[in-house]
Amino acid sequence: MFRFRSLLDFWNHFFFEEKTTEGISLFRILWMMIIFMHYLFDLSNISDFYGPHALTSIQTVKEQFPFFHANLFHLSNGGYEFTYGLALIYGIALITSIFGLYTRISIITVLLCMTSFHQRNIWLLSSSEVLMRTITLLLIFTPCGHSFSIDSLISFRKRKWPIWGTRLIQIQLSVVYLWTAWHKLKGDTWIDGSAVYYATRLEGFTNNTLPFVLDSILFLKLATWGTLIVEMALGSLIWFSEFRKPLIYLGIIFHLGIEYLMSIPFFELYMIALLCLFFTPEEIRMMVSKASSKLKAIFQKPFQVKVS
Amino acid sequence: MSRGKKIIISAFIVFNFLSMIRVHVPMETKLFSTIYKPVDLYLSFFSIYQDWMMFAKNPSRTNSYLTADIEFIDGSIETFHFPKSSELKHFEKYKFGERYRKIISEGIITSNKKFLWKDAARFSLRKMKETQFARIPKRVFLKKHTFVIPEWKSQFIPHYSKNKIYQSTIFYTHEVI
Numbered sequence: 001m002f003r004f005r006s007l008l009d010f011w012n013h014f015f016f017e018e019k020t021t022e023g024i025s026l027f028r029i030l031w032m033m034i035i036f037m038h039y040l041f042d043l044s045n046i047s048d049f050y051g052p053h054a055l056t057s058i059q060t061v062k063e064q065f066p067f068f069h070a071n072l073f074h075l076s077n078g079g080y081e082f083t084y085g086l087a088l089i090y091g092i093a094l095i096t097s098i099f100g101l102y103t104r105i106s107i108i109t110v111l112l113c114m115t116s117f118h119q120r121n122i123w124l125l126s127s128s129e130v131l132m133r134t135i136t137l138l139l140i141f142t143p144c145g146h147s148f149s150i151d152s153l154i155s156f157r158k159r160k161w162p163i164w165g166t167r168l169i170q171i172q173l174s175v176v177y178l179w180t181a182w183h184k185l186k187g188d189t190w191i192d193g194s195a196v197y198y199a200t201r202l203e204g205f206t207n208n209t210l211p212f213v214l215d216s217i218l219f220l221k222l223a224t225w226g227t228l229i230v231e232m233a234l235g236s237l238i239w240f241s242e243f244r245k246p247l248i249y250l251g252i253i254f255h256l257g258i259e260y261l262m263s264i265p266f267f268e269l270y271m272i273a274l275l276c277l278f279f280t281p282e283e284i285r286m287m288v289s290k291a292s293s294k295l296k297a298i299f300q301k302p303f304q305v306k307v308s
Numbered sequence: 309m310s311r312g313k314k315i316i317i318s319a320f321i322v323f324n325f326l327s328m329i330r331v332h333v334p335m336e337t338k339l340f341s342t343i344y345k346p347v348d349l350y351l352s353f354f355s356i357y358q359d360w361m362m363f364a365k366n367p368s369r370t371n372s373y374l375t376a377d378i379e380f381i382d383g384s385i386e387t388f389h390f391p392k393s394s395e396l397k398h399f400e401k402y403k404f405g406e407r408y409r410k411i412i413s414e415g416i417i418t419s420n421k422k423f424l425w426k427d428a429a430r431f432s433l434r435k436m437k438e439t440q441f442a443r444i445p446k447r448v449f450l451k452k453h454t455f456v457i458p459e460w461k462s463q464f465i466p467h468y469s470k471n472k473i474y475q476s477t478i479f480y481t482h483e484v485i
Contacts, residue, residue: 034456199367203394204409215469
């Protein structure tokens, strides 16, 4: 009985403690900005990937996914008018999400458009897009429009809110790390230290090189085992206050390293944004005030003109 | 927050936990398949089945790319090269390189996604028509080119090495006329 009571207390504290909404609101801006960047990159692909003359035809998609799901393309014949119209709505919804105007409705619209485009040609997509859909869906349930938003300027929004929505996103991030580490532990190349060697020799993923380093067996082995350790730590130890901050920084370096070496568009940026959600609102407030005072100092510096 | 609200939200949280582990839950037992019916509806509606198997259990060891040989009625053959991520600039990789890599290496050239073959052949025809608009195509041969990375102990390939010998196989013929 006592144990059940303490479990209940823990649950209540963990999910229903009221916290300021600044953290999740800043995350909304960061998340939506990355998606907007992704969207801009994808605009030039409409003809090849989503339009009526795309690599996969709308008929194939309808045959493969005949069940009820969030794909607005199923309501049309997939013509250019519909595709560009949907892209326009998607873009507008992304902008209003960034600025926090009708935030929840905007995010729901973003999710619907995003899912439709993804389902239009799902065979093109990888983990980045699954992450996009999963997190954007969870974001709908958070008070991410309560701070740093037009919504909060035009009407009163509570600045403190139960944290359960943010917790779900944080748990989702842990699940990503823990599942991937778990699967890798079942593979022999991750155990014998050769996995990073094979992954970096896949031509489709190569981005930049590190002369000598990526040809050193010792480095390749350390990078393989290091990946497992970092992923396991990021999925578990990040929840403990002693490790949280160093792990956030380690995670950011880890993802920037992958971004430099491998071409997995946007995935690392999404993961870095998610890691930032582990900063406390106080830490975020401090970072924002530091950044703004630095910016002020830069702009208030008088110009010096040297006269010889 | 009222107790009723907390119970509803807690149920939603548990529902999300269940969805996060869905792919790894054995569905043979009746209990699980019953519990997961609503979860499956939710997951398939938003297409958010998640396995997070990036480079797991082992990274793939096959490099691949795709070309389409288009035969015209005069007997001549032109080759359309589907974009190959490794030959693109950084910006192009971000824009479309990874997407072509994904659909080609894990879709079109695999035997379990035969339904993509016809579309890929027609796509190459449309692309070819942009430059060869006056010529009449007769058939399209989809050709996959693969290179399996050898065991690192038997042959160590330096990073960024380009001299790999690919094996080419025609796996689909599309008759135009």
